[in-house]
Amino acid sequence: xxxxxxxxxxxxxxxxxxxxxxxxxxxxxxxxxxxxxxxxxxxxxxxxxxxxxxxxxxxxxxxxxxxxxxxxxxxxxxxxxxxxxxxxxxxxxxxxxxxxxxxxxxxxxxxxxxxxx
Amino acid sequence: xxxxxxxxxxxxxxxxxxxxxxxxxxxxxxxxxxxxxxxxxxxxxxxxxxxxxxxxxxxxxxxxxxxxxxxxxxxxxxxxxxxxxxxxxxxxxxxxxxxxxxxxxxxxxxxx
Numbered sequence: 635x636x637x638x639x640x641x642x643x644x645x646x647x648x649x650x651x652x653x654x655x656x657x658x659x660x661x662x663x664x665x666x667x668x669x670x671x672x673x674x675x676x677x678x679x680x681x682x683x684x685x686x687x688x689x690x691x692x693x694x695x696x697x698x699x700x701x702x703x704x705x706x707x708x709x710x711x712x713x714x715x716x717x718x719x720x721x722x723x724x725x726x727x728x729x730x731x732x733x734x735x736x737x738x739x740x741x742x743x744x745x746x747x748x749x750x751x
Numbered sequence: 752x753x754x755x756x757x758x759x760x761x762x763x764x765x766x767x768x769x770x771x772x773x774x775x776x777x778x779x780x781x782x783x784x785x786x787x788x789x790x791x792x793x794x795x796x797x798x799x800x801x802x803x804x805x806x807x808x809x810x811x812x813x814x815x816x817x818x819x820x821x822x823x824x825x826x827x828x829x830x831x832x833x834x835x836x837x838x839x840x841x842x843x844x845x846x847x848x849x850x851x852x853x854x855x856x857x858x859x860x861x862x863x
Binding site for chain 2: 680681682683685686694695696697698730734736737738739741742743744
């Protein structure tokens, strides 16, 4: 059974770049018709879809992030990554990675990232 | 962006009683392939969201049959036929018809 695990710094300074990695186990990131997504949730608030990437590297980003977001995939390590530049306190949230298909959705446990000096 | 609107935002239900949550989208979620790209998720306290329903009315693997999804176009409903204690949490609808995918505000289900 596929599992996803987010990792990265829990504290990022304002104006710096947030970098997270999602490690996929129990299945190959290159197999199947899946896309690999990032979603975030500020404390006590709802869910925001940040974007997705395919194993081949194609991406769709949320325009609300105004070109601050970059996603990449490393098939050799079975990982995909999120970079969010020029962060502010508004980017403080639990960040989730997920594997999506039309009939399934598997999420990681989430990782809290706090933006503070 | 497609705006998703859920109602009610909270409800309190006695175990064994039914529950219903509505989700409306600002645009039709019906694709030319005949599928509605609408999913329902449950987020239990302290956990990540889990998929309950996909493509409007299909139960995800392992989801009890007391959960059902219905609707088409821009009007959808999640029903729980007999609520159990483990059903407590936040319910979200999400549209996957077009990017950026968007979620409803969430509906908090409390068990009396």
